[in-house]
Amino acid sequence: MSLGLLAAAGGEEGFTAPGSPDFWQPLFGTSGALAVTRPAIVLVISAVIIMVVLSVATRRLSIVPGKGQMLTEATYGLVRNSIARDIIGSKDFLRFVPLLFSCFTLILLNNLFGIIPFFQYPTMARIAFPLVLALVIFVVYHYLGIKRRGLGGYLGSLLPPGLPGWIKPLVFVLELITYFITRPVTLALRLFGNMFAGHLLLLLFITGGEYMLLHSGSLGLQIFSIPTFGMGVVMTVFELLVEFLQAYIFTLLAALYIAGSLADEH
């Protein structure tokens, strides 16, 4: 991948800024639009890593935790206590901890792969992956709401109580759009947009610095490539923050939507 990028960046016609085509990286089986791509491989690797790490870390649990056990417990505690219990409520949050914990760890590890060397591809920078995750949450919170109140009751519960009669149809349409379109679309697009934009920024700084250093042929630009690489390093650290934050926010919003379907009053 990097070889192709470097060749694209250092062509005769000058520097070409990285764009969305750089994220299409088929590895094998390249027949048209169907291919086993790099993010698919990264996703499979991340799932295997999560399974192995969690099963090894929880095999021998001790009263005085070691480093690995402490890290696992801290992650689990974050999702269980400060996301699930605080938002869904202490009555029936425990059912949803596995779903939220899987979401959190999968998204976190896949996001972190954006800056871990040799992987260096945030899976969620392809829209299909966050879209499927958002669809899972979408199905879960609608299913919970319909199971609890029935279809008519669920649709009726979208309306906030105490509205004057003439405004009810208008608000109902707005709430319908919120629940069925805006929520899943923003849930997917937020994760996708953050990962895509962040990785694009890193690509821009690194390939731009490389172009200025090796292909520009002028001393001024070669000197300027040093702060460009510096910005690349700074943005990598910033990406670490964003990657963690996005995994947290996705799980938080998923818990919030589930809590909304379980709540007694709207």
Added chain:
Amino acid sequence: MEGNIAILGYGLSAIGPGIGVGLIFAAYINGVARQPEARGMLQTIAFLGFALTEALAIFGLALAFVFR
């Protein structure tokens, strides 16, 4: 000079969320300064508001790459 005017659209769409995110975190800092023990609850609300506000800028970014 050549380029894509959709990118300018992204710049415009980032103004509002930029102001909004600033307001949210200003309110969060104010709240924690006045009542430090409410930090955990305020943090959840602040990040929630941050995520909802930021969505507008993300829409702008996605559309900038869609209409190119």
